[in-house]
Amino acid sequence: MTETIDGEAVAADVRETVADEVARLSDAGVEPGLATVLMSDDPASETYVSMKQRDCEEVGIEGIHVEIDADAPAEELYETIDDLNARDDVHGILVQMPVPDHVDKRTVLRRIDPEKDVDGFHPENVGRLVAGDARFKPCTPHGVQKLLDAYDVETEGADAVVVGRSDIVGKPMANLLIQKSPVGNATTTVCHSRTEDLEAKLADADIVVAAAGIPEFVDGSMLKAGATVIDVGINRVDADTEKGYELVGDVDYESASEVAGAITPVPGGVGPMTRAMLLYNTVKAAGIQTGVDVNLD
Numbered sequence: 170m171t172e173t174i175d176g177e178a179v180a181a182d183v184r185e186t187v188a189d190e191v192a193r194l195s196d197a198g199v200e201p202g203l204a205t206v207l208m209s210d211d212p213a214s215e216t217y218v219s220m221k222q223r224d225c226e227e228v229g230i231e232g233i234h235v236e237i238d239a240d241a242p243a244e245e246l247y248e249t250i251d252d253l254n255a256r257d258d259v260h261g262i263l264v265q266m267p268v269p270d271h272v273d274k275r276t277v278l279r280r281i282d283p284e285k286d287v288d289g290f291h292p293e294n295v296g297r298l299v300a301g302d303a304r305f306k307p308c309t310p311h312g313v314q315k316l317l318d319a320y321d322v323e324t325e326g327a328d329a330v331v332v333g334r335s336d337i338v339g340k341p342m343a344n345l346l347i348q349k350s351p352v353g354n355a356t357t358t359v360c361h362s363r364t365e366d367l368e369a370k371l372a373d374a375d376i377v378v379a380a381a382g383i384p385e386f387v388d389g390s391m392l393k394a395g396a397t398v399i400d401v402g403i404n405r406v407d408a409d410t411e412k413g414y415e416l417v418g419d420v421d422y423e424s425a426s427e428v429a430g431a432i433t434p435v436p437g438g439v440g441p442m443t444r445a446m447l448l449y450n451t452v453k454a455a456g457i458q459t460g461v462d463v464n465l466d
């Protein structure tokens with residue numbers, strides 16, 4: 170029987186832990202604040218950012234939202250980051266990606282105070298993660314790690330295949346999987362668009378993390394029986410629904426769920442975990458900046 174990995178349920182548990190730590194901070198006179206910055210007209214980005222603000226409300230984090238015209242000068246975004254860096258009531262800053270082409274993404278990531286970088290994308294935080302001394306683990310891979318842990322998926326000695334090598338998903342995911350720490354110690358292969366014979370890699374994988382950004386790219390015929398399949402992909406495909414689209418992952422759920430031992434659905438898998446880990450990092454950031462002890466790893 171294939172087990173469905175319930176990301177909504179595990180994310181709700183994480184939010185409960187976060188809410189407890191928000192209460193602890195509040196007893197010490199600290200109200201954690203998360204700033205989200207949106208410089209885009211993309212409807213999907215708008216949806217995600219408003220979901221993140223709603224999550225904040227649920228756990229007692231103060232949400233601050235800044236919108237910048239997509240065609241405003243890049244300097245406006247850089248200065249907004251400077252202002253947020255200087256604010257005592259803002260402990261976490263998230264600039265929704267992608268930013269417009271005329272904005273330099275590298276400048277954005279470097280401009281955010283590393284202690285407020287709750288995405289974990291600043292080079293200092295990337296370096297710490299790779300060195301095995303993570304401050305903020307990037308939310309999506311961290312969320313995947315929590316899912317594997319919650320469902321007792323054995324990573325130690327397992328053959329893991331990560332499909333995708335992006336800075337926000339694939340690379341940090343592979344780094345977490347190879348670490349000498351719990352929910353690590355996997356033998357990890359990172360695949361990308363130049364990989365030859367992806368099928369052969371997937372056929373041997375005990376754990377597959379699909380993050381290629383291609384709808385239903387991985388199907389059941391490519392998987393080893395009993396594999397754990399983590400579908401990071403979120404793709405809007407045209408469909409005759411109320412919204413005019415349907416969300417599908419990078420895995421063909423129907424065929425994969427006939428072969429996999431456990432599998433995440435889309436929606437309701439990794440997405441809610443990404444948002445929960447953002448709250449987690451925000452509380453952690455508030456603890457670091459104020460010196461108040463918070464009970465999070």
Ligand SMILES: NC(=O)C1=CN([C@@H]2O[C@H](COP(=O)(O)OP(=O)(O)OC[C@H]3O[C@@H](n4cnc5c(N)ncnc54)[C@H](OP(=O)(O)O)[C@@H]3O)[C@@H](O)[C@H]2O)C=CC1
Pocket residue numbers: 309332333334335336337338339360361362363364367380381382383401402403404419439440441443444
């Ligand atoms: N659930 C969540 O919380 C989140 C979901 N996402 C979703 O996850 C997916 C991936 O996101 P992201 O990492 O940002 O995407 P990117 O587009 O940045 O990266 C995609 C990666 O997939 C690789 N790839 C493309 N085609 C192939 C192929 N044919 N075979 C093997 N590898 C291939 C690319 O290779 P190359 O490097 O060679 O180009 C690249 O490394 C998207 O669907 C996105 O919407 C993203 C973030 C969070």
Ligand SMILES: Nc1nc(=O)c2c([nH]1)NC[C@@H]1CN(c3ccc(C(=O)N[C@@H](CCC(=O)O)C(=O)O)cc3)C=[N+]21
Pocket residue numbers: 216217220263264265266267288308309403416435436437438439440441443444
């Ligand atoms: N600086 C930055 N940090 C990010 O973490 C970041 C980003 N930019 N840019 C875009 C990607 C994508 N991402 C998602 C988060 C949650 C869901 C999510 O909650 N999905 C729901 C469904 C959402 C829906 O209904 O549309 C689910 O899968 O169940 C999806 C996608 C974060 N990203």
